[in-house]
Structures are given as structure tokens and as C-alpha cells.
Amino acid sequence: MKNTKLITLFAVLFIGTIMISCGKYEEGPGISLLPKKTRLQQKWKPVQTVDAQTGIVNNLDDDGSYVEILKGGSMNYYNHALLSPWGIDAVSGTWELSEDKTQLITNYTFLTIDYPDTLTIIKLKINDLGLMDSNGDKTYYEYK
Secondary structure, three states, X not given: OHHHHHHHHHHHHHHHHHHHHOXXXXXXXXXOXXXXXXXXXXXXXXXXXXXXXXXXXXXXXXXXXXXXXXXXXXXXXXXXXXXXXXXXXXXXXXXXXXXXXXXXXXXXXXOOEEXXXXXXXXXEOOOEEXXXXXXXXXXEEEEO
């Protein structure tokens, strides 16, 4: 009887420790049954930015811009305001998660110039994504 109680206690402590350590991102989720890559691989439209220096929150109008993160490490970036003057619909690139899955590493080429970037994931839910750049500026996305 004592062994059963002791085993149950260790199991509860083990599961509790795992549940607490599952919250990898600053703004959540605490736990998710879907793998991080699965949650990330979809179309994301930007909805809000937060300036790190001023704290100013800017709600973005839907102008048709979005980022499409695809299986296999490829991505497409659609930004109507930035790309349409050049006669370009989208730019393609690559993405990967850092080893600890806290950062999104991207690289795309625009007009023969490579744009590598490493963004910290602050929120990764099935319908919400939050990324922070190296300056601390945050961009929030919703599932498109």
C-alpha cells in the first residue's frame, strides 16, 4: 500500500513538473497538444505592432498582407504596400525553428538582396502568433 502511494506521489510530481515547464513562450500558451511546427505552418496576417521604445500600439488595417509558413521550411511573404510598386506579388524564402524552438529563423531574397532574420516567438497558439525582433518591437498575427 505504501509503494502505491509513493508511486502515485512521484507520478503526480513528475506530471506537474512537465506541465509547468511546457509554457515556452512569454504570452502563451501554457500547454498545447499540437506540435510547435504544426501551429506555425499556416497563413498569418499581421494585426498589431508594438514599438519597444515608445510602447505605442498600432492596430493594422487588413491590406491583404500576410506571411505563409509552409511545411518543408519554405515561406511566402505577401506585402501589398511594399511589393506592388516593384510589380511583385510575393517573395519566397525559408524558415526554421531554433534548436530550443523559441526563435523563428527566416531568410528571403528581395531584389537580389538576402534578408536573414531571427525573431523571438513570444506567442504561438493555433490562431495567434507573436514575434519580437532584435530591437524588441513586437508584431502580432492572426490565422488568415
